[in-house]
Amino acid sequence: MNLTLFIQELVVGLTTGAIYALIALGYTMVYGIIELINFAHGDIFMIGTLICISIFGLFGITNATVPPTGLTLVGALLAALVGSMVLCALLGVVIERVAYRPLRNAPRLAPLISAIGVSLILEDIGKLWKGITLIPFPQIFPQNVFYIGAVSINSVYILAIVVALVLMVALQWMVNSTRIGRAMRAVAQDREAAALMGVNVNRIIAITFFIGGGLAGAAALIWGLSIGTTNFTLGFQLGLFAFTAAVLGGIGNLAGAMLGGVLIGVVEALATLIPDSTTGVFGLPHGGGAWHEAIIFAILILILVFRPTGLLGQQTPEKV
Amino acid sequence: MAIATTLVPTRDTRALLIKWIIGLLVPLAFFTFIWSGELIINQTLLSMLGLGSVSDISLLVEVAIFIVVFYTVVIALAGYLVAADSGHRGMIELWIDIAVFVLVPLFLVYGQGLIIGLALCAVIWAVFFLVRPRVYKALNYTPPVPLQTLRVLDAEQRIELKNRAIIGSFWFSVTLALVWLIVDLIFFFSNNLTTILLYWVAIRTLLLPVAGYFLGRLAGVVALSRTIAPKSNGENSANGGGRTTKRRRQLESLSATRVREEAQDLVPNDLPLRSSGAQRFYMILIVAFVLFYPVIDPFLFGFGTDGRLASYGDAGYYVILALGLNIVVGFAGLLDLGYVAFFAIGAYSWGIIGSTQLTNVLNLPPVDAHLLALLFWPMVLVAALVAAFFGVLLGAPTLRLRGDYLAIVTLGFGEIVPIVFLELDAYTNGTNGIVGVRSPAFFGINWSVITPTPYYYLILALIAFTIFTNLRLRDSRLGRAWIAIREDEIAAASSGVNLVTTKLFAFGMGAFFSGIAGAYHAAKLGQVSPDNFGFGDSVIYLAMVVIGGIGSIPGVIVGALAVYSINQFLLAQLDTLAADPSNVLYTVKNFIIEHGVQGFTFGNVRNLVFGIILVVIMIFRPEGLIPSARRRRELHHTEDEAVEVGALDVIPGAPGFESEVHVE
Numbered sequence: 001m002n003l004t005l006f007i008q009e010l011v012v013g014l015t016t017g018a019i020y021a022l023i024a025l026g027y028t029m030v031y032g033i034i035e036l037i038n039f040a041h042g043d044i045f046m047i048g049t050l051i052c053i054s055i056f057g058l059f060g061i062t063n064a065t066v067p068p069t070g071l072t073l074v075g076a077l078l079a080a081l082v083g084s085m086v087l088c089a090l091l092g093v094v095i096e097r098v099a100y101r102p103l104r105n106a107p108r109l110a111p112l113i114s115a116i117g118v119s120l121i122l123e124d125i126g127k128l129w130k131g132i133t134l135i136p137f138p139q140i141f142p143q144n145v146f147y148i149g150a151v152s153i154n155s156v157y158i159l160a161i162v163v164a165l166v167l168m169v170a171l172q173w174m175v176n177s178t179r180i181g182r183a184m185r186a187v188a189q190d191r192e193a194a195a196l197m198g199v200n201v202n203r204i205i206a207i208t209f210f211i212g213g214g215l216a217g218a219a220a221l222i223w224g225l226s227i228g229t230t231n232f233t234l235g236f237q238l239g240l241f242a243f244t245a246a247v248l249g250g251i252g253n254l255a256g257a258m259l260g261g262v263l264i265g266v267v268e269a270l271a272t273l274i275p276d277s278t279t280g281v282f283g284l285p286h287g288g289g290a291w292h293e294a295i296i297f298a299i300l301i302l303i304l305v306f307r308p309t310g311l312l313g314q315q316t317p318e319k320v
Numbered sequence: 321m322a323i324a325t326t327l328v329p330t331r332d333t334r335a336l337l338i339k340w341i342i343g344l345l346v347p348l349a350f351f352t353f354i355w356s357g358e359l360i361i362n363q364t365l366l367s368m369l370g371l372g373s374v375s376d377i378s379l380l381v382e383v384a385i386f387i388v389v390f391y392t393v394v395i396a397l398a399g400y401l402v403a404a405d406s407g408h409r410g411m412i413e414l415w416i417d418i419a420v421f422v423l424v425p426l427f428l429v430y431g432q433g434l435i436i437g438l439a440l441c442a443v444i445w446a447v448f449f450l451v452r453p454r455v456y457k458a459l460n461y462t463p464p465v466p467l468q469t470l471r472v473l474d475a476e477q478r479i480e481l482k483n484r485a486i487i488g489s490f491w492f493s494v495t496l497a498l499v500w501l502i503v504d505l506i507f508f509f510s511n512n513l514t515t516i517l518l519y520w521v522a523i524r525t526l527l528l529p530v531a532g533y534f535l536g537r538l539a540g541v542v543a544l545s546r547t548i549a550p551k552s553n554g555e556n557s558a559n560g561g562g563r564t565t566k567r568r569r570q571l572e573s574l575s576a577t578r579v580r581e582e583a584q585d586l587v588p589n590d591l592p593l594r595s596s597g598a599q600r601f602y603m604i605l606i607v608a609f610v611l612f613y614p615v616i617d618p619f620l621f622g623f624g625t626d627g628r629l630a631s632y633g634d635a636g637y638y639v640i641l642a643l644g645l646n647i648v649v650g651f652a653g654l655l656d657l658g659y660v661a662f663f664a665i666g667a668y669s670w671g672i673i674g675s676t677q678l679t680n681v682l683n684l685p686p687v688d689a690h691l692l693a694l695l696f697w698p699m700v701l702v703a704a705l706v707a708a709f710f711g712v713l714l715g716a717p718t719l720r721l722r723g724d725y726l727a728i729v730t731l732g733f734g735e736i737v738p739i740v741f742l743e744l745d746a747y748t749n750g751t752n753g754i755v756g757v758r759s760p761a762f763f764g765i766n767w768s769v770i771t772p773t774p775y776y777y778l779i780l781a782l783i784a785f786t787i788f789t790n791l792r793l794r795d796s797r798l799g800r801a802w803i804a805i806r807e808d809e810i811a812a813a814s815s816g817v818n819l820v821t822t823k824l825f826a827f828g829m830g831a832f833f834s835g836i837a838g839a840y841h842a843a844k845l846g847q848v849s850p851d852n853f854g855f856g857d858s859v860i861y862l863a864m865v866v867i868g869g870i871g872s873i874p875g876v877i878v879g880a881l882a883v884y885s886i887n888q889f890l891l892a893q894l895d896t897l898a899a900d901p902s903n904v905l906y907t908v909k910n911f912i913i914e915h916g917v918q919g920f921t922f923g924n925v926r927n928l929v930f931g932i933i934l935v936v937i938m939i940f941r942p943e944g945l946i947p948s949a950r951r952r953r954e955l956h957h958t959e960d961e962a963v964e965v966g967a968l969d970v971i972p973g974a975p976g977f978e979s980e981v982h983v984e
Contacts, residue, residue, distance in 0.1 A: 037724060039859075099935050106942035109655070113866045116859050117934030124928035128920075240735075240855065247728040285743050294739040297732030304729055305717040 004150040009269040015157045015226055017265020018164035022219035023242035024249070024257040025171060026092075026212030032188045032252035033208050034104075039115040040095055042239015043122035044213050048088045048220025049137070049230035050130050055080045056138050067140040076140065077221075085217035092213025093206050101202065119236070126232030134231050137224035160222045167218055168258055171211070175254060184208060188252070241268075241296070248300055250313020259311060267299060268292045326483050327533075329491065332407065333484055339411045340401045341492050345499065347422045348394060353503060354430070360619045361387055362513075365520055379615050386612040390605065395493050395532055397601040399539030402488025403481050404546070404595055406588035408464045417593070420448050433621065434628075435889040436897070442882075446940075464590050473547045481547065481587070485540030486533060493532025497525045542597050546587040581949055610780065614773050629772035633844060635884045636779030637837040640786050642864040642880035643873065644833030647790065649862065650871035650948075651799060652826035653806025654718075655727040658734020659861050661714075662707040662831035664853040666838020668741055669703035670696065671754040671848035681747055693761030696843060700782075704835035710737075711831025715824045722809075731855065738853040753849035757842050769846040782840060786833055790873055793829065802826055803871075803950070860887070867937055869944030878946055886930055894922035 023045050030038040059076040061068060068076065099118045103111040144155040175181035186194040187204045195201045223238075224230065245264045249256025274288025284291050303311065329337055351357045364383050424444055429437035456462070473481060504521045507513040589595045609616070613632075617625045641663060648656045672678050674696060679686045687695075714733045718726050741748045748754065759767050760778065767774045793799045801822045804812035813819050842848045860883060868879020898905040898921075905922075912920045922929075937945070943952060 031724070035724075037727070099939070102939045103942055106938070107870070109649070109862075109866045109870060110938045110942035112655075113863055114935050114938040116863060117931040117938065120927040120931030120934070122931075124925050124931070128925065128928075236856075240731075244728060244732070247725060251724060285745065290743050291739060294736045294743075297735050300732050301717060301729050304721060304725055308720045308722070308725060310725070 005273065006270070007151045009273060010266060011151065011153055011157055013266035013269030014262060015160045015265070016268060017262035018161050019219045019223050019226075019261075020238070020242050020245045020265050021258040021261025022164050022167060022215045022222070023238060024245040024261045025168070025215050025254060027243050027246040028249070028251055028254060028257040029184075029208050029212050031246065033184060033205055034100070034111075035108075036100065036111050036115065037243065038100075038212075039112070039239065040099075040118035040122060041092075041212065041216060042237075042242060043119045043126070043235035044088050044091055044095075045216040045220050045223075045238060045242075046126055046230065046232060046235030047091060047122055048084045048217040049224050049234065050126055050135075051084045051087050051217070052080045052221050052224050053130070053135060053137065053230070055083045056140070061138050061140055063136045063138040065138070067138070067142075073140060081218060081221050084220050085214040088217030088220065089210040089212075089214035092209040092216075096206055096209040101205075119239075123232050123235065126235070130231070132231065134229045137228045137230060139225070139228060141225045154226075156226045160226045163218065163222055167215060168254075171215070172254060174211075180204070180207060244296065244300055248303060248310055250310030253310070253312045253314075256310055256312035264296055267296055271295045327487060327490055329487050333402070333487055335411075336402050336405050336407060336484070337488065337491055339414060340398055340405070340488060341495050342411075343414055343418045344394065344398050344401075344492065345495060347418065347426060348496070349499065350423060350426055352500075357387075360616070362517060363619075365517065366514065369516065382612055382615045383619070386608055386616060389608045392531070392535060393601050393604050393608075395489050395496070395528075396535040396539045396542075397598065398492035399485040399487075399489030399532075399536040400543050400597055400601065401592045402492075403485035403540060403543040404587040404589050404592040404597060406590050406592075408590045414593075420444065433893070435885050436893050438885070439890050473549065478544060478547065478549070482537070482540035482544060485543055486536035489536030489539055490529060490532040493528040493535075497528035500528075501525045542600065543587050546585060546595070546597050548586065614776055626770075626772050629776045631888065633772055633775045633779050634888070635881055636776075636783055637840050637844075638861075638864065638884045639783050639877050639880045640779075640837040640840075641834050641861050642868065642876045643786050643790050644830045644837070645861050646865050646871065646873070646876045647793065647802070647833070648826050648830035649865055650876065651794060651802040651806065652823065653802075654823065654826060655724065655730070656827075656830065657727050657731035657855070657858055657862065658714075658737075659730070659830070659834060660853045660855070660858040661734040661737035662711055662834040663838045663841070663857075664737050664741060664850075665707045665710055665831075666703040666835035667842040667848045667852075668748060668754075668838075669706050669835070670699050670839040670842040671757050672747065673699055674758045674843065675754050675756045677747070677749065677754050689758065690761060693758045693767075696758065696760035696839070700836055700839045703839040704832045707835025707838065708828040708832040711827040711829075712824050714831075715827030719820055719823060731858070734855060734858050738850055741853070742850045748848075748850070751850060753847055753851075754842075755847045757846050757848060759843055759846070769844075775844050779840060779844075782836055786836070787873065787877070789833075794873070798822065798825055806871075863934060867934070867944055869947040871950070872944065872946055872948030875944050875946035875948065879944065882945070883930075886933060887926065891922045891926045891929060898922060 023042065026041045026044070027038060030036055030041070056062070056076060059068070059072065059079070061076055067073070095118050099114045100111050103114055141156050141159060146153045146155070175184060183194065183199045183204050184207070186197065186199055187201055191201055194204075241264055242261065245260035246257045247260070248263060249258070249260030251257075271288040271292035274284055274291070276285065276287040288295065307313070348357075360383055364380050364387070367380050368384075425437065425441045428440050431437065432440065501521060504513060504517075508515075508518060508521075583589065584591075584594055585596045587595065587597065592598055614625065614629055617628060621628065641659070644662075645656060645659045648654050648659070674692060676686050678684075714730065718729050721729060742750055745751075759769055760774075761767055762774065765774050801812065801817045802825075804815065804817055805819065805822060809819065841852075864880040864883045865876055866879070867883060868877065869875025894905060897903050898909045900906060909920060909922070
């Protein structure tokens with residue numbers, strides 16, 4: 001196999017993986033704290049991409065105009081990042097308040113169905129807002145290509161990975177070393193005991209949704225700059241992968257979500273290297289790209305068979 | 321003259337008679353005179369005499385059978401209700417209930433068509449449930465406590481009860497006959513009724529009271545079987561045996577929720593319309609309606625029967641899918657997010673065999689088309705077994721997983737299977753799907769993709785089979801093991817439930833039914849397309865189960881039908897209505913288009929509306945529309961009052977103590 005191509009795909013995989021990881025963090029945090037698969041999370045991300053496009057529109061930037069430079073560029077990027085993060089975060093909080101909080105003590109599947117309902121609602125809002133066609137993202141970030149040997153690395157990829165890393169480190173710090181983080185861990189461990197110790201459980205859960213939404217908003221901007229297209233169905237597909245990433249790493253575990261996200265991104269990229277079976281002995285019909293989803297899920301199933309709680313998940317003793 | 325004396329109502333019975341005759345006659349009159357009942361009967365009769373417009377004799381016979389069954393059941397129901405009513409709830413309350421739950425649906429379905437009508441009803445009912453307790457409160461009215469009125473009936477009272485049933489049915493049919501007679505005479509003198517039908521009017525007027533008498537006896541038997549008899553000479557005195565006085569003691573020791581459930585079973589009853597006896601009559605009505613629907617539909621809704629039947633046939637396989645998924649999620653408590661995979665496997669099983677696909681791939685001459693069509697019957701079973709095999713195959717690696725890890729593995733499986741079908745295009749035709757899938761054949765029936773009636777009956781048969789199997793499974797040893805696992809896996813395992821086989825059976829049985837649905841789907845559509853098997857579909861099936869009431873078979877059926885109607889009919893019909901400028905929806909639609917959303921149609925916001933409905937139902941009814949009794953008890957156990965321990969009638973240790981202090 002061609003080594004350059006391999007590394008090339010690895011870089012692409014790391015970029016998408018970083019985005020998956022950012023979204024997966026939202027899933028895993030919510031799951032860790034209220035044991036809910038927040039199906040709407042992927043769609044919050046999708047709304048984030050649409051928000052970014054709108055904010056660029058406010059700056060007069062569309063994919064038809066000449067990309068801005070200098071201060072306008074920085075301003076637009078920052079505005080999009082902050083705007084998307086804040087709005088997505090607020091969206092997450094609103095969803096929690098309206099659709100999940102009334103179901104705190106309901107049977108387990110009720111909030112899940114409610115989440116699916118919210119996901120459908122957000123999808124249609126995206127559809128009504130920006131239409132059903134695939135929307136190209138304005139490619140405003142300077143696309144300088146670096147070469148390491150024969151491997152080309154786009155500057156956007158570096159940006160994506162750096163932003164994702166910074167956010168992940170910040171999140172780790174927040175969860176492990178701040179008062180709010182401690183409260184979050186306490187609520188995740190035992191909601192009632194945490195409440196008895198004076199933790200405002202509802203507020204902590206809202207904060208969790210706020211942070212998760214914010215990370216999705218950041219991921220939305222990175223996605224737009226590096227991958228470049230979006231429409232209302234995006235959240236569903238990406239959400240599925242991100243959720244898979246969260247489970248793969250061990251759901252409820254932050255480091256696991258990052259690892260899972262990167263792993264899935266890399267597998268997805270490397271799958272395209274599998275040749276078409278009609279051309280040679282080894283391969284799959286239509287080449288590996290068409291099968292990437294199946295490959296990801298097959299790997300997921302295999303990993304879960306041998307590690308039933310994910311890669312980094314802890315084997316908790318069963319409570320009786 | 322013995323009969324005559326029994327037919328004279330006593331003072332108490334008179335009040336009940338008025339209550340129920342009016343309560344039942346008003347909806348019946350609405351159906352008969354305003355809607356199509358009269359039309360059905362007259363057309364049928366005239367055509368039988370060779371004077372009418374309908375010439376298909378088998379159709380007329382079917383309609384006639386339905387009419388006879390319909391009126392017979394209603395008359396018997398009247399007798400049962402008069403006998404079963406304890407008389408503790410007032411007339412007005414009952415009439416309001418009947419107006420809301422029978423008249424309103426009849427009226428709306430008559431005016432707006434089946435789907436829109438029922439949807440409006442659902443809204444009205446929701447509001448009604450919200451308002452009713454407030455009105456009770458405002459009027460300082462508290463409904464009587466169930467079982468407070470519980471009586472043990474001695475032999476004399478039993479005879480009286482039976483008499484009341486006879487009186488009820490008899491006078492109901494007399495009133496019915498008289499009302500019909502008057503109305504028909506009016507029709508006759510205004511020249512809307514052919515003379516020949518007058519003979520029928522005369523026969524009917526004489527026949528109905530006689531029928532009423534005998535139907536009343538039948539209703540009396542039904543009512544009597546639900547009373548509590550005094551303890552007879554040790555015949556059924558064993559624990560939990562017959563409905564003896566002992567039973568009364570047991571009932572008194574139950575928790576409030578259980579009492580409310582048990583009260584539905586007994587006669588005399590505060591709410592006889594909801595009692596289990598009345599439910600029997602409803603079941604007969606529903607079964608008759610569903611069975612004869614293809615022949616009644618043109619009378620009720622006019623043109624377009626074929627289209628409606630076809631879409632109801634589609635709704636049917638969703639019922640099977642939801643029931644199958646209910647085994648996995650509802651009974652065994654294993655969250656399955658990839659159920660669509662088995663549906664796809666079932667569909668492709670018949671798709672590949674039932675078209676020229678397989679013979680083409682293998683370079684064989686095509687099988688004779690008629691033979692191929694007959695092959696459908698064994699292939700339904702084969703498709704189901706293949707699906708079940710894959711269900712077990714999926715189940716095997718998930719045995720160690722718990723909760724949401726299991727969910728994601730099923731989800732993954734549900735994603736892999738359609739991709740495999742999509743990409744292995746040498747066998748499955750890839751994105752184009754398989755076309756030209758054969759319809760089944762049955763001797764003497766003209767059966768193709770464009771004839772909905774055979775499919776309607778096929779899906780009815782399949783649903784009946786599924787419901788029957790599900791009921792038997794639920795009450796079997798295996799079913800109880802599933803429920804035990806759902807409640808507490810460790811406790812179940814400790815009690816000797818084999819987790820491995822029980823879970824694998826759950827996956828296998830669940831997949832079995834979706835295999836059946838898949839084969840039907842392929843045959844009905846005449847093609848198999850890979851677009852129908854996405855994660856979104858799995859989610860819809862899960863929504864059906866949860867909305868209906870997880871683990872509850874009637875609930876799941878209602879959930880499947882509700883979700884399907886919302887998704888497929890409701891919003892599409894809203895668009896049809898909005899096309900008419902005189903309709904209020906037309907204004908709404910234009911308002912939305914003018915205020916920013918271009919090209920808005922109601923079909924376009926299907927997911928939005930569906931999503932809102934999902935969230936609202938979950939917030940206001942997290943246990944589902946018709947929760948299973950067990951689940952309702954779990955969710956409302958906090959409302960139960962404590963069991964009174966001080967008043968034991970049996971000394972601890974004495975025989976019978978166990979049942980005495982039996983606590984739910």
